[in-house]
Amino acid sequence: MSEQLATLKSRWAEQPEVVRRYALPAGAIVLAVLYPFYVDLLPGFPVTSIAVVMLVFTMMALGLNIVVGYAGLLDLGYVAFYAAGAYIAAWLASLHFEDISFHFGAVGVADDAPGIHISVWLVLIIAGLFTTVVGILIGLPTLRLRGDYLAIVTLGFGEIIPQFVRNADEAGIGFDLTHGTFGINPIDSIGFGETLGAVGLPDVYRTSSSRAELFYWTALALLLFTVFCSIRLRDSRLGRAWIAIREDETAAAAMGVPLMRTKTWSYAMGAFFGGIAGAFYAVYKSGAFPADFYFQFSVFLLCMVILGGMGSVWGVIVGALILSWLDRAGLAELGKEFGDLVGREIDVPKYAFGIYGGIIVVMMLVRPTGLIPESRHKIEMEEGVHDTPLYDVQHEGPGTGRIRGDG
């Protein structure tokens, strides 16, 4: 058995660089794209409509990973960007502003419907850009702080924005901006419209018979876009500067990295993906509800990043898929089986945060760098760090037999 594994490994090593580098991701993408077709054959796997939510959460976790994992800025208020994205979708693609009637490329909406109706594709882009600006605005005053202080201030912003949307209605600010605790719904559907619909593309997702599948593929495309950008950014000049700041802020500044600008960019990029994901999720749910934007959600996303491995794109994807599955379906299913086993009905999802907390504690004890650690941590595990031997061991230890200074 181990021999077979060894031959397999050496075969793999013989493959050309291109194959070794792209085979696994390509395979994963193919499997992901075909998922709606074979999900019925796999008992226990989440149905497509739940998989959509999992993909959206994964996208948010990857956005948060840019802030927390790459730049090492502990952000406890990421939910603010989700909220901002969701409300952009709610404002620009619903009946909410009924005094105005503005239509631009929206699908599945009557031509004379009141409110702003902009094509959801455009809304996603606007949401991304808008939350980027929000990220910069929140970042400029807060990112002067370091470590714990930053975490506390972001926590504040994460509370301010949901409180604001809960109260920004007639009674609160004299103008019904967010419709208070009721939220805004329905939000227009995504779709390609009649012209493109004629050539076979789905015209309106929500009324299509394969609604879940269409949303799934769109979410997957958005996620792949996020993954692509995450990797490209990580390996860029900016990504190196982020990691340098994470490692040693003072040294990074002394090497010419402008701290404020670089940190603000990480915030802005994290916000960008959070905003798009938030807007898409609001469109999928057809509503933006303030009840979704609680502090717990920020922590939930942070758990995904920690569980998967801070800074590791593949790790965060795995961590996010696991936790969002548990959140959406897994806990209820596992709870039911557990209940059957002990012969009592137990409402496991009620204890969700206790369970996530337990998972994080166990992870920190057993595997603190996450399920799939960032590759630099892997080098660390293999090579070891810091344990430079004592002078005489290092220089005159057995086996060397000569003083290193002459080499």
Added chain:
Amino acid sequence: MADDLLVAERVRKEFGGLVATNDIDFAIPRGSIVALIGPNGAGKTTFFNMLTGVYTPTSGRILFDGEEIAGKPPHAIVERGIGRTFQNIRLFQQMTAMENVLVGMHSRLSAGIVGSILGLPRVKREESGANERARELLVYCGLPKRHEHLAGSLPYGDQRRLEVARALATDPKLLLLDEPTAGMNPQETADFTSFVRRIRDEKDLTVLLIEHDMKVVMGVSERITVLEYGEKIAEGTPAEIRANERVIEAYLGRGAAA
């Protein structure tokens, strides 16, 4: 003087009631190797930190290449051409040796977010050029291999060399070395001293070092400035400093000078 790369005029730094540096005048001639020495607590590191933008002087001016730099943020000072190493090594431990040097080049590269995501040809060219230069710098600084190893896993002497490589990557006109030979054995120290001289000659640099090891200071520097309790007590060539009574007093006590 026209050929001074750096001129500090009456630079003063107070921490509350403590005067860390008291109206110090200081000049570094272009192309020279200058040392700043003094007993512990003399204000050497405070002075260093003002040159690199970590602290803003309470009063006084610092002119670099004729331009006021006092109070500018560290990255802006790096851009103008001052590179530094740290007394207690501050490498990016979790980054490879290559990446450390590449971070040093940050201010000399220009790739932005969009260009990096799209992988524009301009960005790719810049990256491969930077990689090549980083490799050359590592070899130049005596690190011919292990470029892909994490900085934290390198032996102590190599970490010191990597710090110099990283500082050189910022493309400085003035290189500040903060106790570069601390913790080195005599052989390594001798190697390093000749290396500093070599960098100055080949890279056309000016070097300012803080150092405790008198052998290094006397051996490598052309001018020495001595600080004590935040005051400049002497300045001159190594021979002058060696004969200066106040310096001997500061280092060895009053009895020794008599």
